[in-house]
Amino acid sequence: MKKIVLITGATSGIGLACAKKFAENGDRLILTGRNEERLSEIRKELTAKGTEVITLVFDVRDREKAKKNLNELPQEWKVIDVLVNNAGLALGLEPEYEGCLDEWETMIDTNIKGLLTMTRLIVPGMVERNRGHIINVGSVAGDAAYAGGNVYCATKAAVKALSDGLRIDVANTAIRVTNLKPGLVETNFSNIRFHGDYERAASLYKGIKPLTGDDIADVAVYAANAPEHVQIAEVLILATHQASGSVIVRK
Numbered sequence: 001m002k003k004i005v006l007i008t009g010a011t012s013g014i015g016l017a018c019a020k021k022f023a024e025n026g027d028r029l030i031l032t033g034r035n036e037e038r039l040s041e042i043r044k045e046l047t048a049k050g051t052e053v054i055t056l057v058f059d060v061r062d063r064e065k066a067k068k069n070l071n072e073l074p075q076e077w078k079v080i081d082v083l084v085n086n087a088g089l090a091l092g093l094e095p096e097y098e099g100c101l102d103e104w105e106t107m108i109d110t111n112i113k114g115l116l117t118m119t120r121l122i123v124p125g126m127v128e129r130n131r132g133h134i135i136n137v138g139s140v141a142g143d144a145a146y147a148g149g150n151v152y153c154a155t156k157a158a159v160k161a162l163s164d165g166l167r168i169d170v171a172n173t174a175i176r177v178t179n180l181k182p183g184l185v186e187t188n189f190s191n192i193r194f195h196g197d198y199e200r201a202a203s204l205y206k207g208i209k210p211l212t213g214d215d216i217a218d219v220a221v222y223a224a225n226a227p228e229h230v231q232i233a234e235v236l237i238l239a240t241h242q243a244s245g246s247v248i249v250r251k
């Protein structure tokens, strides 16, 4: 059956890969992001291939705008089946005693509070309908801290705790909660983390074949398509030569 899938941060990386894979899966998409132009290009591209797409322009940090955008969805689009809480970022890799407070705030506001905003706005409808699936994009970074990861790792540890907490809170319903924990994925992630220092970002993926956004999106679609009695609660997805957040073997 066609599902309505809402993906936050759908303009690039894992979010965009999820948009394409869920489109290939035949689902209807609500794509959110901050970049209106990119969203509209993606909508055109997917619509041309026969996917029904609605785009919403807002930053998950803006609670009022998120609420307004969701309220204004056409009635038939409000019955969201799958929420992919993907919007998130890492900024900096400084020791905790030297990090930038503003950057910490941006990560906390996006990765934790933004995810909570979307969850709080969308999950009540799922509970009412006794149907739905929340797929949170966590990280291997949430399993254990790595050098310089401090606050980013803490936000992803929060995603793990919030996924586990929500799973308990909806255990009496048919709703499923999945925490996807990618390792090294080559996207714009490191360019953003290193403020556009492309060389430093590229060096992270040298000597190892990293994952792609598609590798993660495949797992998201698998979890969403699993039979109703199967809840893919958590998946850690690493590159083959990566063993943890801090153990990466480059050749």
Ligand code: 8X3
Binding pocket: 138, 139, 140, 141, 182, 183, 184, 185, 245
């Ligand atoms: C992305 C994976 O290892 O760069 O969350 O933190 S890592």
